[in-house]
Amino acid sequence: MESWNDWAPDGLDTDRPNVARIYDYYLGGSHNYPVDREMARHVMASFPDVPTMARLNRAFLERVVRHLVASGVRQFIDLGSGLPTAGSVHEIAQRIDPEARVVYVDSDDMAVLYSRVMLVGNPHATVVHADVRNMRQVLHHRDLRYLIDFTEPVAVLLFSVLHFITDDDDPQGMITEIGKTVASGSYLAISHASRDGTTEDTDHIATLYARSGNPMALRSGSEIGALFDCFPLIEPGLVALEDWRPDPEQPPIPAVVYSGYGGVGRKM
Template identity: 45%
Template sequence: MARNANWVPDDVDPGLASAARLCDYLLGGGHNFATDRALAEELLLVQPNARTIARLNRAFLRRAVLHLLDHGIRQFLDLGSGIPTVGNVHEVAHRAAPDARVVYVDFEDVAVAHSRMTLEHVDRATIVQEDVTEPDAVLAAAHRTGLLDLAEPVGVLAVGVFHFVPPERDPVGVLATYRDAVAPGSALALSQFTSDLQPVEMAGVVEVMKKSMNPVFPRTRAEITALFEGFEVVPPGVVPLPLWRPEAEIAGRDDPERAGILAGVGHKR
């Protein structure tokens, strides 16, 4: 991509790959740099299923949003929302419930800049630029938008983001702060890279992502389940992406053992 493209903030360093832009490339998007594409190709060498995993994670996001809408939730806080692609939360939510409100949260400059462009003429959806591991700052910024009312149930979406949170940042504690802030009836939808599926390939992913601005920290099923502390996890529990309430028969290319990510949804009672 050209350095002077109108979606590139002036202070962005195109020489350091980011997870948001890498994922954009894997999903077929155009808001990425040569460094992102080069690192994505390295990723595909160690995890040939990376594009499928990205697609499966996006599909889980859609199913989770629809599930939360079915449970009466009409406002969403999308943590680590990344670069907008087809099937954004507000697109999924507004088709089913035009009154739904969405606050996206990301820290990466390109993700935020492009989200602002995408959302410029969209009602009931906006983005705030904050670090998701600073929940008090995130919640304050989201409240200032006028779209998030913590007195009402909130769908907290942490889809494909907490594997970028190192253990020393206390991911369980961070999510507990979000949980304690939202009203009963709220819910958490979460997906995260796991070392329980394809451990050799996941070790390769960890090494490749060390070259980016977003190292990866895969977790075991037990560690991922612990992220739902204080939420009642709904069936089928914390499972590989394709197994979370699939809408159709699972295709061979969507083999759960190669999904790379575990996912689940929990409700706050």
């Protein structure tokens, strides 16, 4: 889908592809620009299933949030939340409990701008402009602390984020900081791209993203599982996205050769 227009807020860099806007394009959104669409088309030329993978990831997010609300969680932190689109965390959670609290965190100016517009009039949701690589700063941000009570269980969501966090940025350290901060009974949910079971096309995609200034870290399943650290995985463990507690009531999404891994862990 082409963008509804090519207007951009003052100061927004539309000369370089942006991960959040590319993902928006995969999902059929309109918050993207020519440079993002060009990058997305290059990726799709090597891996046509990428838009389907994005939809599988979104469906996984919905199942996770519904499961966690059903398990009693009423606080959510969506890290690297990206651009708002249908089925955002607050929409899913507040459909079940209107007082569920959600904090979105992103470093992208456009994602933050549109999220703020979307959340006008919603006292139980906000967006924080911060870089998730500085997890201590994120978790101590005043606006996050206004809504999130760390003496009570909270769900921390990292969907399609960590494969853009290289080892030099210490993803394990980020999760260790989360584990030190949240209360027992809190949850960590991750979806992550991987090279496992894929072809050399995956390496080509990683090269394309790196050239655009968005390097990828396509970890193995065992490496992704290790990231859960102090959050032991709940059933069914770390699995293909479509295999995590599938819901027969969700509209079917065509199967793909590879969808990435997803899992949810709970702090004891």
